[in-house]
Amino acid sequence: MGRNAAPWLRCRKRLGWLARLRNAGHTDPPFGDVQHRAKDQSMNVTRLRVLAGALLVIGTGIANAADGPLVATDVKQVDRDYWFQGEYLGSTRTACGRCESCGLQVVALGKNDFQAVLYRGGLPGSGWWTGMTKHDLKGKRDGETLRLIGDDATQRIEISKSTATVQAVHQPPTPGSEQIVSLGELIRIERRSQTLGAAAPSGAIVLFDGSNTDHWKSGRKSDDGLLMIGTETKVPFQDFTMHIEFQLPYMPNARDQGRANSGVYIQSRYEVQVLDSFGLKGENNEAAGLYKFKAPDANLCFPPLVWQTYDIDFQAARFDGEKRKTCPATITVWHNGVVVQNRVELANKTGGGAAESPISLPTKLQDHGNPVRFRNIWLIDRSGSAQAQSLALQRK
Structure with a gap:
């Protein structure tokens, strides 16, 4: 990657976050005596590969939350908002130019409304822990794009085609001349519990x-x-x-x-x-x-x-x-x-x-x-x- 690449792209390459996602492995499941259980609490992660335009195709003919309370037990029953809800992971650039891992959780609230949390350090249990920095955001989906805004309006996130672009909004002294700077991208993923599918041991x-x-x-x-x-x-x-x-x-x-x-x-x-x-x-x-x-x-x-x-x-x-x-x-x-x-x-x-x-x-x-x-x-x-x-x- 060349020196002229965007800073957040160079940052993402240095972090090697995608390699870490692909290489995330199982640890021993927590069975047996508590004192002898594995301390490694990493999770398997699978990237969701959504082709360009797939959201529009999937959304055709499926339920719409605006038609009434939606209760879906299968992805065949969901609305378009479902495909924006979920977890996103990647890296962003801080105000001082340092790159850091970031996680994003996006929650669908029905009728195209959303709330979200941006976690500095990663996702809960995987880099981010209670007490670390996080930011709340709210927003609305417009077609195939979801726009989220932080409480102080200086932070924005735009989600399209399973990618969340994190942005900073600078307000110069001159009214109406705000500047929007891209800080990085987060990719929609699906984590997997490390004990999912655990087989019953002998004697269970x-x-x-x-x-x-x-x-x-x-x-x-x-x-x-x-x-x-x-x-x-x-x-x-x-x-x-x-x-x-x-x-x-x-x-x-x-x-x-x-x-x-x-x-x-x-x-x-x-x-x-x-x-x-x-x-x-x-x-x-x-x-x-x-x-x-x-x-x-x-x-x-x-x-x-x-x-x-x-x-x-x-x-x-x-x-x-x-x-x-x-x-x-x-x-x-x-x-x-x-x-x-x-x-x-x-x-x-x-x-x-x-x-x-x-x-x-x-x-x-x-x-x-x-x-x-x-x-x-x-x-x-x-x-x-x-x-x-x-x-x-x-x-x-």
Whole structure:
């Protein structure tokens, strides 16, 4: 690349960001003892290759959010806004000329409206962490171009053909003579959880693999073979490690707790929230939050319709012979392969969970009226109960 190339292009080449995306690899999934789990929390990343003009073709004849509340469980049902929503990654030039990695999360709000967050350092969990610099933007799609503007109007981002161009707006003393400077480009990508598709290890209990719902009370499968909400395990488990994969519906018109809401209710008592929190702050009632008790250490929520994972270590509360609690329940949660709740002691049940007691209860997949889907659910029992041992032996 020549010296006369734009500074942000030279910057991008020096960073070698595209090579890093292509070479991003798996780390060992977080199973087994917490102290021996892999510390490398990198994620697989796949660049979305969208041909010029493809958005226009895809948008023809599909749903339009302006026609009413849209609830899509498949990309065949989405509107045009969906193809602008998502994550973007690349590099930009700072005011002092230094280049840095940047990530962008774009959230569709329906009727061509959007909000976005620009992260200095990369994407959440991959270069950017809670407390680092970020900028909020809002904008509207006009045809095949989305224009986003920062709160102070000095920062703009224009998205077209899966590429986001980051711009700085300079306001000289003379009115009406603003200057727009391009700082860099970010490419639309799709990240993949490092534990997605993890196979059940020897001795694990496969709770759902798509073949049947035998382990679930009133369990139902969708037409495409996925486990639906509103069910619970037939067998209660005390101490365990669980792997579960879930997909959030695309609901651009919905807001807050009405946007792809469900939950993994451990022992029917402690809820690990499931919610479309993509691009949000990451509160205690959002994705991977311990409902109304503790927010996740980072918001690792992916966009809707992208498969995600929870890997959960749970140890039940302990009680003495008088049914007095002697030790609180503890939980560790990996969201998309990244630890977001680390050996948290649960003071009590969360939300509307069942009261704590020495008796183990089933684990539920909450029905909140939104079509969240689940697959590849398995569990390693550590309590040694006769029921759990019997289920594990059935798999051999």
